[in-house]
Amino acid sequence: MESAIAEHLKCPRTRHRRVEDDYTPPYPVWSARAPTSVKQVVMGYFGVQWRGPEIQGRACAALMKIARDFALPDGPGHHDLTHYVDADGFDNMVAIAYWSDAAAYARWCATPAIDAWWRSDDRLNEGLGYFREIASPRVEHFETMFNTPDRFEGVGVVMGEVSGELQEHGYWGSMRDRIPLSQTDAMTPSGARAVIAGTPAPGQRVRIAGHENIAMIRSGQEWTETTGQERTLYLEDMEPVLREGMDFLRDQGLPIGCYSNRYMHHLDAQGAPLQKSFGLSYWRSLADMERWAESHPTHVAIFGSFMRYVQALNFQLQLRVYHEVSVLKADEQSYEYINCHARSGLMNGLAPVA
Known part of the structure; x- marks a missing residue:
């Protein structure tokens, strides 16, 4: 197991992680790694x-x-x-x-x-x-996470390498802990x-x-390889709850700090829909995104449906899930x-x- 923060991006911490060094996550995830020559994507x-x-x-x-x-x-x-x-x-x-x-x-x-x-x-x-x-x-300002190590999405495709199993996940605050800048910076927004x-x-x-420290997240799922009980659980239980949360952020997100949200579906080269989707949203700050994730009823429902899903399948998933999170300087x-x-x-x- 290793840190989500690549070795060459580690520095002496002035801000602590939310977990202790001996923390063990409940299931494995991986991150995309870029060569040390990559400074900005x-x-x-x-x-x-x-x-x-x-x-x-x-x-x-x-x-x-x-x-x-x-x-x-x-x-x-x-x-x-x-x-x-x-x-x-x-x-x-x-x-x-x-x-x-x-x-x-x-x-x-x-x-x-x-x-x-x-x-x-x-x-x-x-x-x-x-x-x-x-x-x-810049590479210090974003993180990626995937539940499989063999097929990446988004920016992970161009980064070229893969981590070992990550320690910083499976707890509230892990998203922040995976961003290298979090070692020394609260990533507080300023300006408008x-x-x-x-x-x-x-x-x-x-x-x-x-403005300074707008947060951006692309969080996706692919159900192409699901079958039987898993496919039914995703399409009938999990996806409707996810869509409700995405629609809430799209229609009513501004008061809680979400500037824009899009629930997007992949298309093939001929324009036909694929069995892949993701939410893309921009937030006033990472803290606003975290508050929604930790406490808002729409995300609590999404998290609850996902936990029921993985527990029903004993964590043996064909569903692929991932996200990429950036905290952007102006x-x-x-x-x-x-x-x-x-x-x-x-x-x-x-x-x-x-």
Whole structure:
């Protein structure tokens, strides 16, 4: 068993973990490891937004164009295609891309064809919305966790290596303890989101600045390999409770510190749904996320359904679960929206009241 914090990221602690050194977790999990040469990763969310079946074909073509551009020089090492419906009833498809080299992302993004396409006035005149949310945490600022060591998701795919079984999990506060920065920093938020260009509304190009220590989580599950009792338990007991919690954060999350939540489903290359989903949310702080996780009825219900699930199966799961959590400095965030409605993503709650 080993620490979630890689050896080269350890430092003398000024803040303590929530468990003692002899703590033994109840079941095994693993983390993705990056080579010591990796200093910063990029998690890019490239979205297309629309409402109404008559323009769905145009939206699909736009997403495929974005995905094809990932094959250009300096493109990402991994990407996913996903779909969700937001609180305002708009469909959104998102190509999520991961780079293990922030400089490579910067070169890719500056490629003339990509930059010119994004800046073109055509993006405002197609009847579609577009967004680009870029998180680029330094390796000290994020953690990953998987319940299997042999197939990773998200940023774990581009990190390249795997840990041994981890000690810091299975208790409240373990998420914080897995982030290297937690050794010395409370990761307290400061500042506020701000509109730095445009006005949150359709027909606008809008840029949003994040503040210090926004927390971001992607937490997912895959049920492709489940069968029999396990599949029934997931689809009929666990998933409905999960969906209820995701909808709560989407629709009512702002008062408890959740800026945006999306319950997203994976698509294959032809746009057909896969048996994989995840929640993606942005929070004012890690502490706000922790409070929801530890005490809010919607997450208590999610946790309870998961514990019933694993206990019924004696911890022998075919369900794959994982998450990646980042605490982002202000200079590790970039949010841009073109022709999106005012509650999209990090614009949520920032539009002037009519």
